[in-house]
Amino acid sequence: MTxxxxxxxxxxxxxxxxxxxxxxxxxxxIDRDVIQFDFMVHTTEKAQYDDExxxxxxxxxxxxxxxxxxxxxxxxxxxxxxTEHLEHGMVHGHxxxxxxxxxxxxxKFGRTTIAHAHSDTNGPGLLGFALGxxxxxTPRVTDYFFACSAQAARHxxxxxxxxxxxxxxxxxxxxTAEYAYSxxxxxxxxxxxxxxxxxVVGHVGRFDPQKNHMFLIDVWRRIxxxxxxxxxxxxxxxxxxxxxxxxxxxxxxxxxxILTGVRTDVPDLLSAMDVFCFPSIHEGLGxxxxxxxxxxxxxVITDTIPPEVDVTDQVTRLALNQGTQVWADMVxxxxxxxxxxxxxxxxxxxxxxxxxxQVASWLTDFYLTHNFERRGQTPGQSSPM
Numbered sequence: 001m002t003x004x005x006x007x008x009x010x011x012x013x014x015x016x017x018x019x020x021x022x023x024x025x026x027x028x029x030i031d032r033d034v035i036q037f038d039f040m041v042h043t044t045e046k047a048q049y050d051d052e053x054x055x056x057x058x059x060x061x062x063x064x065x066x067x068x069x070x071x072x073x074x075x076x077x078x079x080x081x082x083t084e085h086l087e088h089g090m091v092h093g094h095x096x097x098x099x100x101x102x103x104x105x106x107x108k109f110g111r112t113t114i115a116h117a118h119s120d121t122n123g124p125g126l127l128g129f130a131l132g133x134x135x136x137x138t139p140r141v142t143d144y145f146f147a148c149s150a151q152a153a154r155h156x157x158x159x160x161x162x163x164x165x166x167x168x169x170x171x172x173x174x175x176t177a178e179y180a181y182s183x184x185x186x187x188x189x190x191x192x193x194x195x196x197x198x199x200v201v202g203h204v205g206r207f208d209p210q211k212n213h214m215f216l217i218d219v220w221r222r223i224x225x226x227x228x229x230x231x232x233x234x235x236x237x238x239x240x241x242x243x244x245x246x247x248x249x250x251x252x253x254x255x256x257x258i259l260t261g262v263r264t265d266v267p268d269l270l271s272a273m274d275v276f277c278f279p280s281i282h283e284g285l286g287x288x289x290x291x292x293x294x295x296x297x298x299x300v301i302t303d304t305i306p307p308e309v310d311v312t313d314q315v316t317r318l319a320l321n322q323g324t325q326v327w328a329d330m331v332x333x334x335x336x337x338x339x340x341x342x343x344x345x346x347x348x349x350x351x352x353x354x355x356x357x358q359v360a361s362w363l364t365d366f367y368l369t370h371n372f373e374r375r376g377q378t379p380g381q382s383s384p385m
Contacts, residue, residue: 004036005036005368005371006088007037007038007090007091007092008039009023009038010040010091010093010102011094011095012042012095013041013045014050015047015049018172018286019118021287022148022172024049024053025174025175026173026356027056028175028356029356032056034368035368037058038060038061038088039058040063041061042066043062061081061085064077066097079105082111088111089112090111090114090370091106092114094118096156099115099138099142100141106141107143113143114144116146117152118147118285119152119156119284120149120155120283120306136158138157139158139161142157144166144370145161145164145166145167145168146168146170147170147284148170148308149169149284149306152284170359171353171358172290172354173356173360174355175355176346176350178267179267180267180343180346181342181346183271189265189271193231193258193272195231199229199231199274200230200231200275201223201231201277201331201335202270202275202277203216203232204266204269205288206237207236207238207240210282211280212281213243213244214243214247215324216279217253217257219277219279219327219331220253220256220257220277220328221253227332230256232258234257234258235266236261237261244259267295270291270297274297275298275335276299277327278292278299278300278302278305279301279327281320282304285305285309286301286309289301289315290349292314293312294346294349295346296339296341296345296346297341298316298339300330300331300334301318305317311354312348316334318330
């Protein structure tokens with residue numbers, strides 16, 4: 001029996017996040033008799049998707065993190081890996097900070113390299129500046145450029161990349177059927193959290209500065225001025241959880257906000273909400289906004305989020321500098337006129353090209369067609385110093 005083509009995905013760790021969710025959506029949907037995913041992670045700790053990866057037939061390899069001061073040991077680790085593992089024809093990189101090293105080593109070993117942009121910013125401070133410098137070197141060792149939006153592509157790879165023949169917009173595919181609105185799921189979740197028929201505003205995302213939870217909580221506090229019986233669902237976890245909990249207490253919202261933690265039933269939670277509020281400071285695309293739209297959920301999002309995410313008429317964009325009152329008034333208006341929700345929204349998202357099965361089919365063809373295509377080498381043929 002022909003063995004599947006094994007593709008190595010390079011990522012920080014496989015916890016629940018935007019890029020990680022995309023990879024798992026694709027991994028579940030792809031024909032694993034034809035394509036198999038392996039993962040090179042930069043942690044020794046177990047991550048949230050590790051068990052599922054192994055159950056699907058994937059392997060998890062580990063390398064020490066790149067800190068900037070350890071380029072030689074980091075490069076040696078990759079040299080050793082590619083010397084010992086000849087089975088990965090494709091190296092699909094999702095980490096920007098060390099991409100010039102690991103993609104460079106992969107190319108010298110004859111692998112086809114992909115750099116995938118998931119974000120439209122490098123982040124603040126010295127680390128953000130350093131990443132911006134690194135990004136300039138990545139194109140030299142990249143055969144193909146992928147991005148979740150043109151905005152993310154231009155930011156990471158340069159202004160002209162989207163005009164190049166080796167650039168591909170790769171939609172952040174979701175299982176649109178899974179996210180279709182479900183009255184039964186809505187009833188179950190509302191019963192679990194004792195929500196009854198109260199208006200519910202929700203957010204899904206990692207507790208991270210990018211997601212702007214402090215602004216979100218101020219918006220929610222103001223919503224109660226117009227809709228005093230409103231409740232709020234906060235889905236996710238992360239390093240800022242303690243600060244978020246303190247902010248909720250300071251705002252007097254302890255009896256209004258439900259912190260669900262990390263959940264595996266996000267489609268059901270979206271069905272239970274009435275409005276989705278997403279004031280992120282930046283996003284590469286904002287995959288959860290697609291999920292909310294598939295559920296027919298009216299969404300109020302930041303105006304800087306890439307326009308590719310708007311695929312239905314359920315999205316309202318606001319600037320953060322318009323202030324929390326404007327955001328609260330918009331959400332309150334949407335709550336006052338509930339949307340009619342059905343499965344049509346999921347079909348709209350699928351028709352826009354964001355169904356994961358379509359993306360997985362395209363990606364399979366791409367991997368098979370471009371495996372070793374650039375150099376025509378046998379893996380392991382070239383051994384770098």
